[in-house]
Amino acid sequence: MTRKKMPPTVSFLKYLGLLSFIIGIVLTYISVKSYSLTVEYLQYFPSWFSWDLKPVIQEGSIFSAVFFAIAYLSSSLLYRFLPVESRNMSDNLMIKKIESESGEKYKEKNFSKNEQKFAEIIHEKLDSLSKQLDGARHDLFNLMLDINGIHSADDAQKSLDSLEKSIAIIKDLKKLKVDGK
Amino acid sequence: MKILFQRRSVSYSITKSEVTRVVRGEELDSIFEAVFLVRILDGHPTLLLEPTNLFPEINDAAVSPWTKPNYIFILQRDGDAGRAVFVDSFDRRLVYD
Numbered sequence: 001m002t003r004k005k006m007p008p009t010v011s012f013l014k015y016l017g018l019l020s021f022i023i024g025i026v027l028t029y030i031s032v033k034s035y036s037l038t039v040e041y042l043q044y045f046p047s048w049f050s051w052d053l054k055p056v057i058q059e060g061s062i063f064s065a066v067f068f069a070i071a072y073l074s075s076s077l078l079y080r081f082l083p084v085e086s087r088n089m090s091d092n093l094m095i096k097k098i099e100s101e102s103g104e105k106y107k108e109k110n111f112s113k114n115e116q117k118f119a120e121i122i123h124e125k126l127d128s129l130s131k132q133l134d135g136a137r138h139d140l141f142n143l144m145l146d147i148n149g150i151h152s153a154d155d156a157q158k159s160l161d162s163l164e165k166s167i168a169i170i171k172d173l174k175k176l177k178v179d180g181k
Numbered sequence: 182m183k184i185l186f187q188r189r190s191v192s193y194s195i196t197k198s199e200v201t202r203v204v205r206g207e208e209l210d211s212i213f214e215a216v217f218l219v220r221i222l223d224g225h226p227t228l229l230l231e232p233t234n235l236f237p238e239i240n241d242a243a244v245s246p247w248t249k250p251n252y253i254f255i256l257q258r259d260g261d262a263g264r265a266v267f268v269d270s271f272d273r274r275l276v277y278d
Contacts, residue, residue, distance in 0.1 A: 137273060138203065138205070141203060141273050142202055142203055145197065145200055145201060145202060145203065146201045146202060149201060149202070150223070151202065
């Protein structure tokens with residue numbers, strides 16, 4: 001398992017969301033406590049710091065709501081900016097490479113690369129299948145021309161071998177998966 | 182039953198019983214343009230011919246330039262030497278007379 005560096009936007013949104021959420025919780029705690037313990041609470045802060053914190057304590061619920069909203073927006077945007085491949089679609093942990101490109105461009109490039117690889121494999125398999133079937137047909141034709149000839153047994157065996165190889169290739173094609181698809 | 186085949190832009194038909202075996206062109210070495218070639222096939226000397234040599238009624242003007250054959254039809258042995266003809270392509274579906 002390798003962990004790749006995330007793009008700066010994703011990292012920024014992740015830390016912004018986390019920080020906003022923590023600040024939201026702290027402000028909620030302060031606003032709840034401030035109704036009853038404002039005086040006691042402020043005595044723990046230095047005078048220069050408590051002056052800045054007063055409006056926060058007084059309007060604590062509004063600020064906490066704002067920070068929770070920022071956290072929510074950050075997480076929503078984070079999910080949008082994450083490439084599809086890095087999302088965990090199964091039960092297993094799956095971390096894949098995230099390139100420093102835009103999401104659409106990355107997806108397009110990755111898709112065409114996979115598609116090209118898939119097409120190459122399919123072409124190779126189909127060429128091989130075509131050769132095997134042609135060989136089977138050729139040997140069977142020779143068998144048909146002279147069924148009691150000196151080569152008949154060999155032709156029949158070669159034709160069957162080619163057909164079995166063809167079946168194996170078709171089974172391989174059925175099993176073929178690219179990136180789990 | 183007959184086999185339809187083509188050689189140098191001319192179509193032919195031959196009785197199935199005349200042909201004993203079809204060999205791919207690449208299975209035989211050094212095939213070149215000549216009136217006839219002699220090769221050992223299945224341990225027997227065999228004359229390799231253009232179909233025009235078997236069907237003299239074909240007009241030479243209708244025949245396209247020589248190309249290396251894709252297949253060779255080995256014909257029924259008639260005497261000490263066998264015969265075979267060059268084929269470019271053929272239809273594996275036999276045609277009834």
